Amino acid sequence: xxxxxxxxxxxxxxxxxxxxxxxxxxxxxxxxxxxxxxxxxxxxxxxxxxxxxxxxxxxxxxxxxxxxxxxxxxxxxxxxxxxxxxxxxxxxxxxxxxxxxxxxxxxxxxxxxxxxxxxxxxxxxxxxxxxxxxxxxxxxxxxxxxxxxxxxxxxxxxxxxxxxxxxxxxxxxxxxxxxxxxxxxxxxxxxxxxxxxxxxxxxxxxxxxxxxxxxxxxxxxxxxxxxxxxxxxxxxxxxxxxxxxxxxxxxxxxxxxxxxxxxxxxxxxxxxxxxxxxxxxxxxxxxxxxxxxxxxxxxxxxxxxxxxxxxxxxxxxxxxxxxx
Amino acid sequence: xxxxxxxxxxxxxxxxxxxxxxxxxxxxxxxxxxxxxxxxxxxxxxxxxxxxxxxxxxxxxxxxxxxxxxxxxxxxxxxxxxxxxxxxxxxxxxxxxxxxxxxxxxxxxxxxxxxxxxxxxxxxxxxxxxxxxxxxxxxxxxxxxxxxxxxxxxxxxxxxxxxxxxxxxxxxxxxxxxxxxxxxxxxxxxxxxxxxxxxxxxxxxxxxxxxxxxxxxxxxxxxxxxxxxxxxxxxxxxxxxxxxxxxxxxxxxxxxxxxxxxxxxxxxxxxxxxxxxxxxxxxxxxxxxxxxxxxxxxxxxxxxxxxxxxxxxxxxxxxxxxxxxxxxxxxxxxxxxxxxxxxxxxxxxxxxxxxxxxxxxxxxxxxxxxxxxxxxxxxxxxxxxxxxxxxxxxxxxxxxxxxxxxxxxxxxxxxxxxxxxxxxxxxxxxxxxxxxx
Numbered sequence: 208x209x210x211x212x213x214x215x216x217x218x219x220x221x222x223x224x225x226x227x228x229x230x231x232x233x234x235x236x237x238x239x240x241x242x243x244x245x246x247x248x249x250x251x252x253x254x255x256x257x258x259x260x261x262x263x264x265x266x267x268x269x270x271x272x273x274x275x276x277x278x279x280x281x282x283x284x285x286x287x288x289x290x291x292x293x294x295x296x297x298x299x300x301x302x303x304x305x306x307x308x309x310x311x312x313x314x315x316x317x318x319x320x321x322x323x324x325x326x327x328x329x330x331x332x333x334x335x336x337x338x339x340x341x342x343x344x345x346x347x348x349x350x351x352x353x354x355x356x357x358x359x360x361x362x363x364x365x366x367x368x369x370x371x372x373x374x375x376x377x378x379x380x381x382x383x384x385x386x387x388x389x390x391x392x393x394x395x396x397x398x399x400x401x402x403x404x405x406x407x408x409x410x411x412x413x414x415x416x417x418x419x420x421x422x423x424x425x426x427x428x429x430x431x432x433x434x435x436x437x438x439x440x441x442x443x444x445x446x447x448x449x450x451x452x453x454x455x456x457x458x459x460x461x462x463x464x465x466x467x468x469x470x471x472x473x474x475x476x477x478x479x480x481x482x483x484x485x486x487x488x489x490x491x492x493x494x495x496x497x498x499x500x501x502x503x504x505x506x507x508x509x510x511x512x513x514x515x516x517x518x519x520x521x522x523x524x525x526x527x528x529x530x531x
Numbered sequence: 532x533x534x535x536x537x538x539x540x541x542x543x544x545x546x547x548x549x550x551x552x553x554x555x556x557x558x559x560x561x562x563x564x565x566x567x568x569x570x571x572x573x574x575x576x577x578x579x580x581x582x583x584x585x586x587x588x589x590x591x592x593x594x595x596x597x598x599x600x601x602x603x604x605x606x607x608x609x610x611x612x613x614x615x616x617x618x619x620x621x622x623x624x625x626x627x628x629x630x631x632x633x634x635x636x637x638x639x640x641x642x643x644x645x646x647x648x649x650x651x652x653x654x655x656x657x658x659x660x661x662x663x664x665x666x667x668x669x670x671x672x673x674x675x676x677x678x679x680x681x682x683x684x685x686x687x688x689x690x691x692x693x694x695x696x697x698x699x700x701x702x703x704x705x706x707x708x709x710x711x712x713x714x715x716x717x718x719x720x721x722x723x724x725x726x727x728x729x730x731x732x733x734x735x736x737x738x739x740x741x742x743x744x745x746x747x748x749x750x751x752x753x754x755x756x757x758x759x760x761x762x763x764x765x766x767x768x769x770x771x772x773x774x775x776x777x778x779x780x781x782x783x784x785x786x787x788x789x790x791x792x793x794x795x796x797x798x799x800x801x802x803x804x805x806x807x808x809x810x811x812x813x814x815x816x817x818x819x820x821x822x823x824x825x826x827x828x829x830x831x832x833x834x835x836x837x838x839x840x841x842x843x844x845x846x847x848x849x850x851x852x853x854x855x856x857x858x859x860x861x862x863x864x865x866x867x868x869x870x871x872x873x874x875x876x877x878x879x880x881x882x883x884x885x886x887x888x889x890x891x892x893x894x895x896x897x898x899x900x901x902x903x904x905x906x907x908x909x910x911x912x913x914x915x916x917x918x919x920x921x922x923x924x925x926x927x928x929x930x931x932x933x934x935x936x937x938x939x940x941x942x943x944x945x946x947x948x949x950x951x952x953x954x955x956x957x958x959x960x961x962x963x964x965x966x967x968x
Contacts, residue, residue, distance in 0.1 A: 460658075460686045487659050488659045488660060488662070488663040489659065489660045490659045490660055491658045491659075491660045491661065491685055491686040492658060492685075527680075530679065531685070
């Protein structure tokens, strides 16, 4: 049985879409000859040629701008940010042009901007960020954050096929740590749909990305203490799967929202607000957020470990909430 | 602006309270939440914190006087502030003023602004979901026993309550959390103080020259104990059985675990071992954990063990809830916490309710054994004597062993001597089983 890593799942998804649809092409820094900094696009240049696998200058604004232009004339570009941290250089292109085009001129911009996000690999402050919150407030964008190989493949395909701009934030910590058997047939994971990763009765942890695994580890530990935890993987954070969020909140009445983006202004606040507003009468305790403190991601390994939510942090907060 | 200090409501069935002691004198300054006075009620004694910072301007209710809840008992204001506004009656006749007349700081009927954070005012802490479920099922949340942080009623608590309540009709059901202690049950007054443990050293009466006797008003607690003891003896024909138990193995077990418990911040006494042994006995002979209601016997699934705690001027019986679900550490911790809070007057009414069996340590003050009075409406109470080294015969040789006498007082209406002996046999077996078994 072929076992597919998370990173290969992304590559397979792009590859299959490029085979199926000749409008799909990739562009980015070193995506061609070098095969990408993390080798997501390795082998693509040989397979699809330089017209569809384009090495660009070091200018994220130009990469996204070129992708938007191509999309407007009918192409389906997939733009890579070598590290997702650099997406801020393309901020104006994304939020003021790609996101608003359909509203302003009735022209959809079917681009995918993807790149490695997240910490845990000692990348320091410029190579470890989770920038989803910057874009979370931008109508017109979709944001996905896969946690499994299945979702990595299904969501990149859904993103490529989507008629509007999709930001695809893959987690570099998961690249080669997650392996799964994937179906051989074509599949997509719908954008905007969350998935229950673990059923539970006592408490819900709502999370996404690499934190899904921390939540599951914590849930295991808590099960030994008689606390039955449900884990909801959002998968997409824009749009949020409100139905799934409210369902789990109503089911367990106690909710922890966990993410790797820093606390203040992070996507978790919106999740909390929706629950407070629409499931207030179902709550049996305060909604708890667990997220890194409001600082840059530290380079020092012990500091980074302290910065990122760890399993025991989750266990401790969950115990308190369960006893509340 | 002067702030009224009122007699708080310590539990929903409490109508009055007695000022035991003012901790501040008139003119003394007090911080917000600093203990201001001590009260005594039917259920608990408590220290009441000051509702605001300032100077105690006046004391309207003197020590020893009993007033209705919400009565203004004193006033706090800025130093030099007028002692009382013109429209107030003279302090010499502190009318138990109908509380709502004054501009109460909070809108609820009995806001008890002076109540300490740990003392439940007239509302019960819960959560939106609990309120919703309560409304749907027509349940009064204040009747539900809260197991959450600070006594909060959790979703699980109310669901359990509803589940047990709907099945409450047949007589033999798991104990309903709150019902037995409700004032509506005429035969079961609040399980207040139980069998007298060795009384605290009585204050020597001061006789003036030529005076032959001194009369002293009983405290509320003393009165309640008196009533309860008479009622219990009147209700239940008491019979007593006494067993001798060799504590050698428990001593070993305790010595082995002491350090470990200390690491958890718990001083390991013998009490948890006795509780554990009693729970084993109850599991095998559930009649010990029952009560009488008319001509039915109510067997209780949950074992809530009351522990008599001697106080300076009386005693109180806080209850270890769900003791049958605790391990030794849990029992030790809970017993220590309740004992400490009993002695520092920080028990809340819920702490003394719902007991199904009581243990009293008559040995603390040197008694070889005692014959305690049943804590109604329970069926039995066990007294623990002093553990003393005694010569005993083992395998036809004389050995020195730590021996304790355990006495069981039981309600002969439902418990026969044979039941009591069987129960005590299990208790003895559990205590004497070899360490490590």
